[in-house]
Amino acid sequence: MAEQRGAHDISLKLQGSIDIALEYLRLAINSILFHRNVYPSEDFYLEKRFGLDLLLTINADVERYINRVLKQVKLWLEKGEISHVVLVIVAQEGGAVLERWSFDTHLVELGSEVPLKSEQQMDSEMAAVIKPILSCDGFLPTIEEPTVFNILAYAREDEEADPVPPPPGWEDTHAYGIEEGKSEEVRLKTLDTKLHKVGIAVSYLDS
């Protein structure tokens, strides 16, 4: 009985942890789209959260697109099927990959008594992990040309197993690598919800 409830508690906590991770992804993606000028500043509105100024998109199409992608990512996270979510920024002309923002997700081993962080702690955690993204403008090269973004998911699949067909609306693709030898990589702070760890690293084309 207690075990069942324990398991139920854990699944609740897992859900909560996944929701936090997704929220973080959503905010991070929006911030990246704004700061890296993928969409013009008119497309964004200001919202103050976690003591930070966050810019979220007004563009309904982009919001829908991101939500659909994240919906699938949530399903994958629940089953632990993906290892990385990558946001690539590609130049419109020429298709050169300019930046790769790679979020790696790890599920920490579940114990029965895992104290999740309090809401206050989570808020400050979110602020701590989002702030470095906002300050990336300091070292990332400015992007002059119009760009498009794409979101990739790295499957955490066994090499042995036959590949499951991708879920509807998703397809296999190449990894959108940055031109070899010209990429720099910087690792930023990891989000830790005690059940999930979402790390973020940005690699950019350094010319």
Added chain:
Amino acid sequence: MSSPRKKAPKTPSRGRTAGSQNRVPFTPSSLVSGLSSLKLSPSKPAPPSNPFLKRKSPQKGSVGFAQLQAGANRGFVQRGGIESKLEVVSADFVGLKTSVSDSLKQEVANIPKGAPKHGFDDRFLPNREAIHPGHTLAAPASQSASPGHTHRLAESLGILPETKRVLTFHESAPAPSTDPTLALQRQLARPLYSRPAGVGTSTGAVTNKARRIPTTPDRVLEAPGFVDDYYLNLISWSCSNELAVALGDNIYIWSAVQGKATHLGTAPEGSYISSVDFSGDGTYLGVGVGNGDVEVWDIETNTRLRVMEGHQAQVAAVHWNEHLITSGCGDGSIWHHDVRVARHKVMELLGHTGEVCGLKWRPDGELLASGGNDNVVNCWDGRAGSVGEGHRGQPKWTKRNHTAAVKAIAWCPWQSNLLASGGGTGDATVHFWSSTTGARINSLQTPAQVTSVHFSPHSKELFTTHGFPTNSIMLHTWPSFDKVAEIRDAHDARVLCSAVGPAGDVVATAAGDEVIKLWKLWELPSKKSKPKSMRHAEVVDKSLRSIR
């Protein structure tokens, strides 16, 4: 089997080929050789193909890559347009699969990042490193560090091994809602002395929760032949609830009460209708024609009463002020015509160097506002005729803040000195002016070309219609500019003209998609006493003025 090894030193590889080959002496080399003999065009960098995963078919490989390259060049991956490249080994290499799989699992972890790739570094693909997803460690690590260390290091840094399967969403990301080049153009064209406009939208919400704004029109009318020209003003709604619509060279009157349309008349031979406006009492219709004529039609008898010639270009804007009809011409001149006298041209106002497309009298007839293709808004004194024909007036004030043609002009019904003007594609801003001082009171930045502006008579709101690129209609509160509603793609083409119904609760919008839509955006107030008292005040005003 050993051929790649022989060839490797000759090819323009990075020289690690031989070394790494030697370090990996196992069955996959046959796989390697088999795959390296695939016909791949050397000039294009291949995607990070995992050697242990099958390509769809060797022959199709090159075509697939071309498509992939094209796709990458366009910056997105299209559904179905690219052959899947990464699949677990199957039929073609079935012999290898079973033998390779077990050893593979270990080898995958042990292979230095670069090795399998370097096995592919042959004369066909001299720079396969280009396909690595962002690795900088790959090449040097393979020489100095142990394979396991490299892998762990790469993992810790978040560098992703190529052995992973990558999925992407099939649709490409949507385009920005605002065109960055347009925004840049607006910024550059903005006059130096203007301050940036205050943006009102605080949230992304489209509609106010407390109020249900219909996102579909109340009624849709077919308007075949509606001219898709930004500068023309082709609809007008009379106080007796009749909507006049100009379609090409025909004028139709649609009765809102009966729901029927009747044909009023046609333009003179070889010309077209460029503007329509009902007189204040709804009995006469003023019509501007493309050849410069201004006509007066009687609605009750469906006859043309008068043709007033003289303008040298199309008359894209007309507006009545009791017995005067003012016409704005393509050459920038504005004429007042007194329809009661034979010599109809009683005044000429020259204040525009571009076509006059916006023209609105203040309801009390004191002032006239005009906007033109020269991005200028002029406010004129309304007195006319008393100084005789040929007299030219000077505007009270002139504003050049807009960075595009000003077609949208509206006077505020509850604040008589408030004038709103909206700019075209390169501007997309609505400026608010005090007509007494000429000062700019406020500005509202919108996402698209402003084609018309109206103040709602019953609630303190601002209604705007837009063309390129959103084709939307928007409702904002005044003066805080909160977005009450935005209906994007209200029409399939630019929403060019709009007219508010006489009751003040419905607005008709017309667009280049040859459809007129009626939207019920406001609720009528329950008390009816107010309008009557207002009308009384108007009558008093008029009598006062006629004494002058």
